[in-house]
Amino acid sequence: MKRRLRFVLAAAGVAVAALWAVTGATARTTSSSSILIDGSTETVTNIDPAGNYDYGTATVDYMIFNRLLASGPGTNLAPHPELATKCSSVGGLATWACDLRKGVEFSNGDPFTSTDVKFSFDRTIKIKDPSGISSLISNLKSVTTSGPYRVVFHLGHPQSTWPNVLTTTSGSMIVDHKVYPADKILPSTSPQVGTGPYILSKYTPGQQAVFTPNPHYWGPKPANGGVIINYYKESSTMKLALEKGEIDMAFDAFAPNDLTSLQKEKSVTVYVGAGAGIRYLVMDVGAQAKKLGVPTDNLAVRQAIAYLMPRQDIATRVYHGQVKPLYSMVAAGLPGHIDAFKTVYGAAPNPAKAKAVLQQAGVSTPIALTIWYTPSHYGPASADEFAEIQRALDASGLFKITLKSAEWSQYVNTLGTTKGVFQLGWFPDYVDPEDYINPFYPKGQFLQNGYDNPKMDALAIKEEGAKTQEDRLAIVEQEQMLAAKDVPIVPYWQNSMVAVAHTDVKGIRSTLDPTYIMRFWLISK
């Protein structure tokens, strides 16, 4: 027995030693190759540009396809040439003509012409995919061609920001008319053909997308020998993979605690750039609020919440400085942004003013109010975020807040029609102040919170038809001030674009900007 036991223990020891020897300490397994390996927690739906309206798939599409106009990198946010060399309005803002770049080829060698542009937009509208992407170009009535290198867009109503729409994600990407069906989506596992810097050489749904440089690309050669995007379900798993050297970099998205931990690691660098995503609190107003019996139909109640919003505490305590306080629905850094809420309500919470405005309105306190949030769709810190809001409002003695939550698929179903006061986030379709105002304030917006101000509607129409940028931005400022005074929504933070990479990875900083596009072709190792 003793001899057998000794034998078993010795065998176990040999097995452990062998395991240790062959596995070894994990060195950076990716370091020797010029292929860049990225981690992401995003998901990919349909790679065909006519079939997706989500950020994760757009990241893939930017690698394979081009748009007519681009925004960024860096501070170059105004629409500038990509596949079009010039786009200008013709006889009014309802007609736009674009001259196309000559000598461009698709990745299969097919020549790029105006036929492909017309085909791409026509099929997006015709397919009307359930992803909703066609709603982005809902103002487009038709596309005509004038020779092989000129297209003309005919809009339903004048829109000065049409060039910005041409810079958006998938709805404006150009595909090869010889490859893509006109009336249905090309499956993601079929070869995708675009004019972008890479070819998608392998795609395994939910797991990995592999890109190799496109030999027919019209622009500068990518700075790396290819890219692999590895998809993770949890940011903690992705963080481990990064620390162990299984991936070179990771972008989108880390939980705040994971990012804080990574900032202490010597083997990686955390890059932080301007972001464009925002968070805001929506309040039902008017008839909608009365229907639900929430007190926010009273302007004084909404103003008091605006006075008490603990922006800095949320940014510091919950997000460890990874987000910035936001004082307008228009993201900071965009042309036309003003800190309207700071002007009207101050930079820091002001319980005295909140109390005064309620007293003046004859509102008795504390006001019982239920606030809704969704615990995982906007990241795992939402619960902490709303705990801070609850703490600040309760501490003033003016409110008694009850928090409720529901998972996204249940939460988003009804929004303002059942929730009264609720959390939402926004990421723009195109980086322009218009896309931070029109979805929320004019009549017919998706919030269903009952906000209806004809003055705001009139400003929105005027802004769309403004003839010069100066005129347009002046209107945008008026819209922001009106939004702050009516306060159906309280914005409170703006994100940053964050990427984490091993120290031998270069070029990330050049692609961090409010467009939130990770331009992998600029990154090398």
Add this chain to the structure above:
Amino acid sequence: MSGSSTSLKTYALTRLALVVPMVLILLTLVFLLMRVAPGNPIAAALGGHVAPSVIKQITHQLGYDKPLYVQYGNYLWGILHGNLGKTITDRRPVSSIIVENGGATLELTVAAGLVAIVVGVVVGLLAGRFRDSWIDVGGRLFGIVAYAMPVFFLGFLGQLLFGVWLGWLPTSGQASPITQAFLPIHTHILIIDAIWAHNWGALWDVIKHLILPATTLGIVIGGVFIRLVRVNVIRSLKDDYVEAARARGIGERSVVYRHAFRNALVPVVTIVGLQMALLLGGAILTEETFNWPGIGSTLVTYLENRDYAGVQGIVVVFALAVVVASLVIDFVNAFVDPRIRY
């Protein structure tokens, strides 16, 4: 003899016939639960970004505003024609999910099953053989802790110890990104694909990635087997034939391992098959923990997105897998064990 084979045939046919209503009931339950639960896949994908009118229009386009019985009828009609449908969120045919992600789950569950059997049988046998000794106490304690511990927690501990502190093993994925990118895929079971490609570096990479998740799940399932094997070994050691063998002077080792142990394993074989459901359920959590690209973690993603087609299709496959495994075990038992009568 002919009476016995007739009754076995009747039993087999009856069990096969019962599969249809079982799966139909399960399909119906899943269909109804998905529809009754709040939220729908269109709102989940587009809510908070587009006008309600757009969501309504798309819901109508996909037929999700039709009466439930119409949707149910369409769904059953598709199933009858072998069409499990396409997912709503990423338009993948459910059949391709089964093939592509099912391979990863099969790889994990087979490896975990082997670990469970080895752990369960070895520890259970030792515990039963050395009853009431420290080996027995240790084995029983290990079995209880293993079975009671949540699989994801054990997974986290394994990742921390072997992945982070010791740095011996990878903490996620079925293979390294480079292996996954360049290994030709034929079966989606990467061990087989690596052997097919004669790529021994890739084979070792895949095995390294399999060790932690398979061991984690295997230990938890093995906890069930430990107790079962122990009890059966103790029972077998008390049987008359064992006493008779000892009385005839056969050595204790031979009595235990050649006689008692084999007979003790017979009921365990039945339980191993029935644990298929436990294995698949545990595989879902294991896949989530280790970012394993199996059908379980895919199911969770579709559940979060209220993707009706994805959830229904995958649940059907899970149900069929459990039913078929149970059937096979029952047939094997009925065939080999002459004591079983119908």
